[in-house]
Amino acid sequence: MTTNATGPRTLGKVRPHQTQNEALLFEKSSPGKRAYMLPPLDVPAVDAASLLGVAKRDQGAELPELSEIEIIRHFTRLSTWNYAIDLGMYPLGSCTMKYNPRVNELVARVEGLAEAHPYRPDSLAQGILEVIDLLQHCLLEITGMDAITLQPAAGAHGEFTGILLVRAWHESQGNPRRKIIIPDSAHGTNPATAAICGYTVENLKSNAEGGIDLEALAAQVDSETAALMLTNPSTIGVFESQIARIAEILHAKGALLYMDGANMNALVGKARPGDFGVDVMHLNLHKTFSTPHGGGGPGSGPVVCKAFLKPFLPIPVLVQDKDGAKHWNYDRPQSVGRVRAFYGNVGMFIRALAYILANGPDGLRQTTEDAVLNANYIRKKLEDVFELPYKTASMHEVVFSDKLQAAKGVKTGDIAKRLIDYGFHPYTVSFPMIVHGALMIEPTESESLEELDLFIEAMRAIAKEVDETPELVKTAPHSTRVSRLDEVQAARKPILRWAPAVRPNAR
């Protein structure tokens, strides 16, 4: 445990504290312990062997046998090893780690909604269909678009769906085209998506301001270009002020403008992509719309688009009868098909709508303003100690580089690990790729002035440590339950499951 006079302890964000150890469930298991009890059967019992014959399982899966209190303690102890938004700020760029309102969890569990089977008759589903309809209406209004699908399960899935729409439209025009242009600042899902939709990826180098080089774009777009995939604001947190011109260049050659909506937290209530030339985009409900990350998912990635793409939307599409009743319409001959079973991550729709209702128009706009305010505050307070590679105005996130610190042999990854000792989750490291040694910071609107100041204080203290005691930073973190884990061993000799030492009988 490291102590030093100007280190974490004196700054008031964290102090060390014991957390309980906890083995794997299987290591605590003992035959005969149980946490379940089924009610007695009210129908005749059956003999599985005679019903199933050779299909009967003869060897039970080695699942643990534990009592309820052991399970509660197990997972409670595990939870205490995690950092979380409920504990403090996540400065992760382009992740929008905002507050996950607790009322969202309550309403997602309302009985009529949580227990609804996806195949229940439409007449018994009017409640949830109205919820879906209202969410769709709100998202269309927020983005300035004409048509929507909520089916995609996550952002990457939404990108896939959006590019399918692009492709379907081009096919309907007679030529699917072959290429998609992607800026070198883009998130890795963008080129991965283009490839699985059958397009080749053409990289577009960013200009000196980290934005789109219009001349380069104009030169690159041709009659085989299907679309440009753009993130706006960009991954360096800068608004593409030439966006209308970019749309013109593309549309002039019959290409479309796809926008990655990951950074919508800078735009909600202030500007609408549909108004500045975007043809199709996806949203991340787990970013902009407060649905919880839950340790890595589930997300939800709705896709919104202009009217000319509506015929191609995945089936089914929600429609309303003359008498106001809603139902799912499957009769859509030009649809790209389904991107998943059923209708989408409805549990996340409920949470996102609850967030929108709690905010209203003023709340949504104020949220965006606070997000941009917070990012600019951090930029102002750190720009003298970290290099700012791009001087253009930041919106909701700011990107520094580790250039000043690299001169002392300390890289962004090291600084990020040292930030852990100061009680914060690291920012986004080494992304976007156009900035060497990037530190990508997005505070979101959910951070109080107090938390922001603690973060700034911590970053400044680390910058000082880089000058005075760089080894401390390079070998961080020092205060965590586990020190830096051996990722090389994990990749060379993967151990991906626990296994019993002795198995009772071969299967």
Add this chain to the structure above:
Amino acid sequence: MRYLPKSPAERKRILAEIGAASIDDLFAVIPAGNRLGRDLAVPRAHAESEVIDYFRAAGKKNATGYASFLGAEAYRHYRPVIIDSLVQRGEFLTSYTPYQAEITQGTLQAIFEFQTMIAELTGMDVANASMYDGSTGAAEAVRMAMRVTGREKAVVAATVHPEYREVMATYARHQELPSTLVGYDPETGRIDLAALEAAITQETAAVLVQSPNFFGVIEDIPAVAALAHAKGALLIVSIAEAVSLGIVRPPVEADIVSLEAQSFGVALSYGGPYCGVIAAKEQFLRQMPGRLVGQTVDGNGNRGFVLTLSTREQHIRREKATSNICTNQALVALMATIFLSVYGKEGIRELAEHNLAKADYAAKTLSAQPGAKLHFSGAPRFNEFVLQTREAPAAWSQRLMDKMIVGGIGLARWYPELGNATLWCATEMVTRAQIDTAAKALAAAPVEAP
């Protein structure tokens, strides 16, 4: 707004520190013509009590209190209370993807436990940290088989969930992934083995079957595997009713298993979020999509867990990635992990046996009604069955609904050759009284006009 931790005075202070006259200065970078300039036309701000009222009203409109015999890849099972107690802990609910392993050991260890349990249940060597759901999991499994074998074609059973097949068609559309559909034996409801053998060629990357299949029938996995392997194709088994693994033998002959784990404690929630998983034999590990958690040690020799084999994934490979998938379904996978801990080795078997018993009673009782008979009675089933009725489903389903029962789903929309057949599911949540009431309502057909 109550989620925003700033006072007006603080906002002023910050603006002054930044050197901006007003917040508009910070948005000046957006050209005037692109700015919205008006309020969003969304509902006004709701108090917390109003938010709750809105959704409660929606829930009532959705009608509660109905017994349900619906299955078809979404199953109603009892959810132990501690699932929600634990997943609503902020440290699980509001935690990020575990890229920073030192401060997310809780999530990582829980996922490692999940991977272990899925491997145990399915009889595979490794399982990933989850995919979006069973339908996309099946599509990803087929693409995985194509990467492994270098072959391009798939053979798919018609008894795989129709919506799963639609999703595969969408994924296949732009990738030149032709697939052949193989029909089912009209007596047993199982895949037609002769037709299957004829359909598999040296260009087949994978054979995809579902078991229990869409009709609730358990496939003859060893026979299907033999046919696939004889021509160098991989066998993918998709499992939609995960509780079946408590009593049905795992498909150990498969190369890849695509599981939908929704039955393990994930609420129905009108279709999502659910919890797909891909499990496979060890030799295919590097072609598996999705996140993987591995065990390792830290600098002091303590055991710890990390995301591993990330080079398969989009954030490194970009256009050469095995998939574009970014999120997994961590929170719902955690629900499944807790569910499986509660039931454990003996409980999952007992739960499955209860399902067998309920479905058996329901099948016997319903098919005993006049005009009704059981379809595909020649093969073993788990908790679903197909009922053929003389009356069209549209006619009797309203009678059931009048008794607050939602009966089985009509199959004609996907299998027109099956006429009036309906698919019924009876889990441990269905009561004998509900089954008996459904049977009576079914039998109460109006007297036919002469």
Add this chain to the structure above:
Amino acid sequence: MAYPANYRYTREHEWIALTGSIGTIGITDYAQNSLGDIVYVDVPKVGDAVTAGATFGSVESVKAVSDLFSPVTGTVTAVNEELKSAPDKINADPHGAWIIKVELADPTQLNALLDAAAYEAFISEETGS
């Protein structure tokens, strides 16, 4: 580390050593140093064809993947099986731990490649040192 004088090198940091018509191929010290700890090597099968300038596999570290480019055209005659369980051999001995052996269609292909001195000059240009 010195670069063996009897090897030839590519600008993608592979080396090749010729014995008769069999070329033995690996990656250079510069390459293994840039990659960091190698965790996996993806290799072709014996009998596969390789083409000069085209990829024949890849090398993975924890955080990065690098394509392997063939210096020559020919057919794979051997694959280093040791690398399956011990890919770190490349880090420890990059100029000894070979990846594949290739039967060359035309041994004079090596004349087009860099010699040790030219390769060393190339990497000093790359690193600006």
